[in-house]
Amino acid sequence: MPEPKRQLVLGAHFPSMGQHIAAWLHPDSQIDAGQNFPYFVKLAQTAERAKFDFVFMADAVATRDGNMEALSRWPQYMAHFEPITLLSATASVTQHIGLVCTASTSYYEPFNVARLFGSLDHISGGRAGWNVVTSANASASFNFNRDEHYDIAERYERAREFVRVVLGLWDSWEDDAFLRDRAGHRYFDASKLHKLNHKGTFFSVRGPLNLARPPQGYPVIAQAGASEDGKELGAETAEIIFFSQQRIEKAREFYQDVKSRMAKFGRAPQQLKMLAGLNPTVGTTTSEAQAKFDYLQSLIHPDVGKELLSVDLGGADLSHLSIEEPIPDHLIPEKTRASMSRLKTVGSVAQQEKLSIRELYERYAGSRGSYSVVGTPAHIADQMEEWLTTEAADGFIIQASYLPGGFDDFVNLVVPELQRRRLFRTNYSGHSLRQHLGLQRPESRYIS
Numbered sequence: 001m002p003e004p005k006r007q008l009v010l011g012a013h014f015p016s017m018g019q020h021i022a023a024w025l026h027p028d029s030q031i032d033a034g035q036n037f038p039y040f041v042k043l044a045q046t047a048e049r050a051k052f053d054f055v056f057m058a059d060a061v062a063t064r065d066g067n068m069e070a071l072s073r074w075p076q077y078m079a080h081f082e083p084i085t086l087l088s089a090t091a092s093v094t095q096h097i098g099l100v101c102t103a104s105t106s107y108y109e110p111f112n113v114a115r116l117f118g119s120l121d122h123i124s125g126g127r128a129g130w131n132v133v134t135s136a137n138a139s140a141s142f143n144f145n146r147d148e149h150y151d152i153a154e155r156y157e158r159a160r161e162f163v164r165v166v167l168g169l170w171d172s173w174e175d176d177a178f179l180r181d182r183a184g185h186r187y188f189d190a191s192k193l194h195k196l197n198h199k200g201t202f203f204s205v206r207g208p209l210n211l212a213r214p215p216q217g218y219p220v221i222a223q224a225g226a227s228e229d230g231k232e233l234g235a236e237t238a239e240i241i242f243f244s245q246q247r248i249e250k251a252r253e254f255y256q257d258v259k260s261r262m263a264k265f266g267r268a269p270q271q272l273k274m275l276a277g278l279n280p281t282v283g284t285t286t287s288e289a290q291a292k293f294d295y296l297q298s299l300i301h302p303d304v305g306k307e308l309l310s311v312d313l314g315g316a317d318l319s320h321l322s323i324e325e326p327i328p329d330h331l332i333p334e335k336t337r338a339s340m341s342r343l344k345t346v347g348s349v350a351q352q353e354k355l356s357i358r359e360l361y362e363r364y365a366g367s368r369g370s371y372s373v374v375g376t377p378a379h380i381a382d383q384m385e386e387w388l389t390t391e392a393a394d395g396f397i398i399q400a401s402y403l404p405g406g407f408d409d410f411v412n413l414v415v416p417e418l419q420r421r422r423l424f425r426t427n428y429s430g431h432s433l434r435q436h437l438g439l440q441r442p443e444s445r446y447i448s
């Protein structure tokens with residue numbers, strides 16, 4: 001028997017029409033994607049046929065504000081299903097694939113989140129995952145009784161306490177608390193019911209949750225922060241981390257950095273799967289793949305390109321600048337309440353490489369900061385194998401430039417190549433998302 005090989009974890013991220021800012025202009029993308037349930041089901045079923053670990057739906061609890069002239073040419077988050085509702089419906093038309101989505105710790109209450117993801121875990125038979133985000137989009141504050149977004153440190157402090165409360169609520173009932181014993185005239189064993197009685201800085205939550213312990217014990221915790229605070233929260237609580245790095249050396253550094261922080265929280269590196277964002281453009285030949293890539297790049301509207309950079313650069317106003325010139329240094333702020341890590345990455349590339357605005361937005365238009373690969377299935381599989389075997393990632397979250405075609409290409413051409421190399425499963429061996437990922441089911445804290 002050949003040695004069992006370490007295999008990739010694969011998630012599929014479905015940002016409505018695709019990851020590229022011009023995806024909706026591609027004639028084969030689904031123009032009403034954000035509000036088309038049958039379309040989403042088809043994507044999820046395609047991912048399940050390909051034996052992906054999970055599908056992932058990102059979320060924001062606001063439209064994007066900014067330059068409406070530009071935003072009217074860029075639909076992201078403007079018409080977007082609430083993802084827990086979407087995944088609950090998807091659970092009933094899929095059998096194996098994990099269902100992961102975002103809920104914001106800045107604008108939800110822990111009791112709601114525990115109940116929603118606990119319910120999704122029951123509905124799906126143990127396939128739920130919660131992506132813990134603190135929300136980089138400052139506009140969300142205006143929808144939740146605030147005039148201003150929390151600053152980054154406060155957001156992450158709140159997130160840490162939030163996760164602790166949610167985990168506590170999932171332990172409200174021991175696994176065997178519900179007896180449902182008609183003959184004995186007893187529905188539950190009250191000694192196996194636990195009130196959390198949490199009183200902290202941000203939350204006061206008595207509990208218990210009005211829901212039996214989730215099938216996975218806890219739904220899987222995902223996280224995607226990349227700032228110092230984000231990495232600390234990920235090392236302490238996350239079982240999946242999504243991260244964006246464009247170069248393998250940087251990815252290795254990030255991977256090492258986060259995994260090495262885990263020990264101080266009493267965690268082993270295998271308890272966390274770090275998944276790099278991968279934006280693949282696949283062709284049967286290199287030139288075919290390149291032509292697909294160039295086509296989408298040619299569809300970028302300059303106002304949208306500038307808006308993309310403006311968001312990453314903490315709202316810098318670039319509207320009056322020529323796209324053939326670099327961004328003057330003084331327009332790049334030092335701080336933002338949005339994403340510090342995006343500001344640092346894009347800001348330093350702008351300042352050091354002195355790219356023109358057009359070159360800069362072209363770099364991020366499709367990948368949005370993730371690793372972008374253009375080429376044949378063998379070439380893309382080579383890169384994925386190198387990232388896995390040299391500990392730059394435990395797997396990837398696939399972010400196709402346009403949907404469904406870009407994802408179909410990956411599934412039809414790259415997945416079989418990964419399977420041939422024994423880098424990816426050919427069948428599901430477990431039922432729950434934890435089993436797909438090789439993660440233990442956590443015991444209740446009340447079991448000694």
Ligand SMILES: Cc1cc2nc3c(=O)[nH]c(=O)nc-3n(C[C@H](O)[C@H](O)[C@H](O)COP(=O)(O)O)c2cc1C
Pocket residue numbers: 013057058059060102131132133134135136137223224225226227228229230231242243244277338339340341342397
């Ligand atoms: C694959 C991936 C998915 C993400 N999904 C979301 C999301 O659904 N909602 C959100 O507000 N931010 C999302 N983010 C952004 C992160 O939560 C985070 O804000 C960002 O990586 C910056 O990290 P920082 O906030 O620690 O600076 C995502 C990031 C990545 C790489």
